[in-house]
Amino acid sequence: MTATESQPQAPPAETPAETPARAIPEALPLQPEDPPRVGEFWLRGRLGANAAGYLYVASDETGRDAVVAMMTEGSADDAAARDRFVTAVDELPEEAVLAHNDADDDDLALWAAIGPIRTDDGSSAASDERLLAERRGEDVLSAVLMDRVPQLGRLRGPDFRHYWENRRRPGLFRIWPLPWPNALRPASRWALALALLTMALIMALAVFLAWLLFHNAQPLEPEPVIPTPTNTITITVTPTTPPPGTGGTPTTTGSTPATPNPTSTDTVPVPTGLPSGSASPTGGDKF
Template structure:
């Protein structure tokens, strides 16, 4: 290295990439219920073939974790029984609400808690973690994936026949969530859409009135029966053409053989009468 050469500048150390923040809950999908019982669902926390875990809160802001069965598991009577038994085995203070097990047409669900407001403290995070673990235990009891294996594993693995039907189970919402669930921005959009619809309807009526205001009346006018059941029809006399005899004018008679007669006169041979010689050219 000569005196005029300088060492290459070292590359500056790259700053470490910030860790990606994993959201506490994934957004709800269109098939997810907006409300279950008295709890509004906020997002998905987890799912398996037996059901879903949702983050929820009631009208007062009390948080909860809702475990709800899928469409396939909710149609299986044995799976419903396992869900009920798993909920009964939970501590009483941890079960905030649940639907009736006799609702055969609805998916079973249970709200677990209590959860305090997330203030960043470790106790609030622990309460939510405990509620999530309890919900996972309920769904695992339905799926039976945590039963210890007895003996050696042989043969194919066990799989429920309803595991392919993973949509959320049937639910019933009452009272209806609209429009209480709408945010202020959604309320403004709803009002603006209603005003736009009213303006379009008024414009359509105005255009129809401008197009048909000078339209001629229907000719002839429709016949409207009176209350007695009879109809009145007005007949307008027509004017005879010029040169034609009017009503009451005697018609001239024409006699056979006269200039105005169209028939043959007396003594005129009729070509169609018998005995009249026929022209040979008329035969063909």
């Protein structure tokens, strides 16, 4: 090899590829029986469910994400199942339990918010925290269901089954303050405002149409006759003026003679045909 010949260049060292982030499982939509909120956490979707409880993805008002494990209606009514839930939550690391309700609330289902979970930025760290919180929630519900207890001895007899496994609705919960309107998104707020404005316009249009139809309506004729306590009816007699150029005297209706003043009126009591002191035709009721 001569001195003028160049040595071959070594290929550049390849940079290690970034570890792809694990796929975060998508949450299913909430069902009508699911609570919209437990404690300070708003539920956004279901992650999983079994006979012991549900796993929800949730976040609080500050944007902190968590996985909420909540007991079902059947397991929440079993004192032994509640004890297993509390024991499983107590065995988790202290920093992993973000919040939980009081175990003494016998009328409510127990729940626990598990985290912490950072905001999903596409990194593997965020997905690992989410999967770890979900795995811890599954372990809590499995402790209630006792489906991971190792088998001791030989299998004999019928399979074991909890008496409350068919009652799989979410357990009872209490919401305070009420979720409306804090649970509404900006799009929902605009839809609500538009609906209220539309209802107001429809009501105003209905009132305007009613005014157009009835503002020129004439009063009912003849006016209703109201009997007096003396069993007589008062009739107002108004004289009529004959047209110009015709003779005769003004004519009146009734049994009283007409008066020369055309603007005067006479009242004539007319008996109603009932004896004095008798009851009215309706038995004392006034029309």
